[in-house]
Amino acid sequence: MKADVYTRITDKIVSDLEQGVRTWLKPWNAEHAAGRITRPLRHNGQPYNGINILMLWATAVERGFAAPIWMTFKQAKELGAHVRKGEKGSLVVYANTITRTELDVDTGKEEERDIPFMKGYSVFNVEQVEGLPAHFYAVAEPQLDPVQRIDHAEKFFAATSADIRHGGNQAYYAVSSDYVQMPPFEAFRDAESYYATLAHETTHWTRHPKRLDRDFGRKRFGDEGYAMEELVAELGSAFLAADLGLTPEVREDHAAYIGSWLKVLKNDKRAIFTAAAHAQRAADFLQGLQTKKEDDRAAA
Template identity: 35%
Template sequence: MNKTQEKIKKERQNLTNQIIENLEKEGSIWKKGWNSELLTPYNPTNGTNYKGYNRVKLMMAAEDCRSTDPRWMTYKQAQEKGWQVKKGSKGVSCEYWKFEKEVKEKDSEGNEIIKKEKLKIPFGNSFTLFNGTDIDGIPELAKRECVESSELRFINDTLIKSSECEINEMATNRAFYRPSEDKIYIPLRDSFKKPQEFTATLIHEMAHSTGHGSRLNREKGKSFGDELYAKEELRAELSSVFTQNSLNLELDTTIDNHSAYIKSWIQVLKNDPNEISRAATDAEKISDRLIINYRETEKEKIQELIGNPLKKDPFRGLVIRHHYSEASSELGIEDNTTLRGYRAYKYLEKVIALDKKIYLQNNSQDSKDSFYKTKFSFKLGEYEKDNNEAVRYDLGSGEFGSHTKVSSAIKFRFNEHLEALNNQKEYWSSKYNISDIEFDKELQNMESDIEKMVKNLESKELKNQKQKQPKTLGKIIYPNKSKSREKNIDLEL
């Protein structure tokens, strides 16, 4: 182990000891009276937000030195801005990990290209950051305005609508996520002492729901207090804090500080000082997922309030869950990503285009066949190919690429699935213990559902086409304003 690795190990152990001390004394990771401004440590010289382990470490460091400034930078960065680190200031050591390296290669035409290649062993390094309170010459910190309680109703409704699983608000005395049903149960919001307690509890349970096998796929544990259960709760607690901060809310931790529960956290951290780093990394992924879904839904709700028909998403109601693809980089999307409305439709258009491109390459001279396993879930209105029956296909097979419209590609692929079922009628009838007549009837129902869904999608395509057409008056052409918006959305994907 080199000196850098030894330093990283020692720093992780120190932070773990500090968190354990807080748990033993305060009954929580965070001390009371937390300053919400410190929850998003960032670098004012380049706009970088510190994530994961570094985020937690800087938050704790700011609390320890009673700082009210979330800004952090290196000595050199401060100097380059004409600022000066005060003499005697103590910096905080943070981590940087490199997981890929750039490799130069030549393409089929002999042109030099640069590709990224995963390192067999990640490379770790450390750097030191100084807080804004220790910097002379730095501009005054702009005051952060938090969301008022009057806005919480909109936030809560938007969070619920953005959820990837069903949320049941009901007369119960506890909140929980039930993985077997993939549902959240939460007490009525009026039963909470403060409005934000409901919001914090809701976010905490939504964080748990991201662990579902079709999403971020985490193990929760079998019983209260066991190791996996404690690890999952640690992730939910961290991600709840991160998410509340991203929504500009004052921090409210509603975690159940049962002594046995705190004891299990302490034991997990004592067993492995690296656990806080893994938990913080997972918490960032959870929070990012919740915020992305929230922002998408927020746009829809704002458009509804405005009531402008030109700005309504023609593909509203279409939901795509991209599970994985061996060509995710070409599609420009990360695994386990949910897309809604227009962005979901653009994803399907990209699937068609990329499938066609690879198919043509496979059929060109001196070319080896390349196929990229891909899987997504599909939902439109009442029709759903859910996580258990997601669409599995090979990019490069031409299944989608042979079509010009999304509706015709979807119709072909889904009906192809019915044909495959029909060809194996004997096997499926035996497996589900149903007669041939019952099996045929079920296929007919599925075919009817597909037909209705496709007609729905075709009508949305027609509506979208009409919105893109310019309005004409004599020889004067007035471009539709939504055209530039569609371009922007395409670039975002």
């Protein structure tokens, strides 16, 4: 029997992790779009979200695709193009529901219940497609220079109004006191490394009860709840880094989590979907604070 979507995707990520590969840390290639860092994009320029980001990044790395743009066979055809013969599609998924009528044992009445599930379909990278309009293949405008990128990142995190403190040699989020602790700026290899690390810690910051109220029941280092929260922060910071044009920071201390992540993913085939969904919510929440800051300034 063909493996379900949850199993297929989880098995792929587990396989990568068993080889020590965190796919989300190497999702881009400098050959396309002048090296611009981005999330995978649909044919209309809309970015993919959640688990689909991980899957398409993984495929791009594995198969050497530099272009970030993907489309279905039908979409390519509608654009007057065609997928090259023999090319293999890549899996993406979307959430759907099926309605079932079940007997409520307490009331004895039949009730309709919506059951969520994932459905998959195939997309192709534009490098697998011939005859597309030129702009699908064109090198995009150069990415922002380092000074502009860092200025953008500084404004982004300032707009969150998070309590960010500096000192010591550790980066962490203190949930009980609700602040982010960062080593001094000068302690980092470069500015990009600093902001990539800050992206990780501010993803943790979103878990507070007065924000997204994310709680996996973590009690001690290495337990399942701890591993899930760290996985959410890893993925969330990678999504933010892509949006900000930053390269994710490869923190060696986080390599220690791989064993815990493997245990969680092997025990629950839906865990990576849950983590990616929470990571997307965290990134969206932080992005939403940018709009709020702009609205507050306009109203002042």
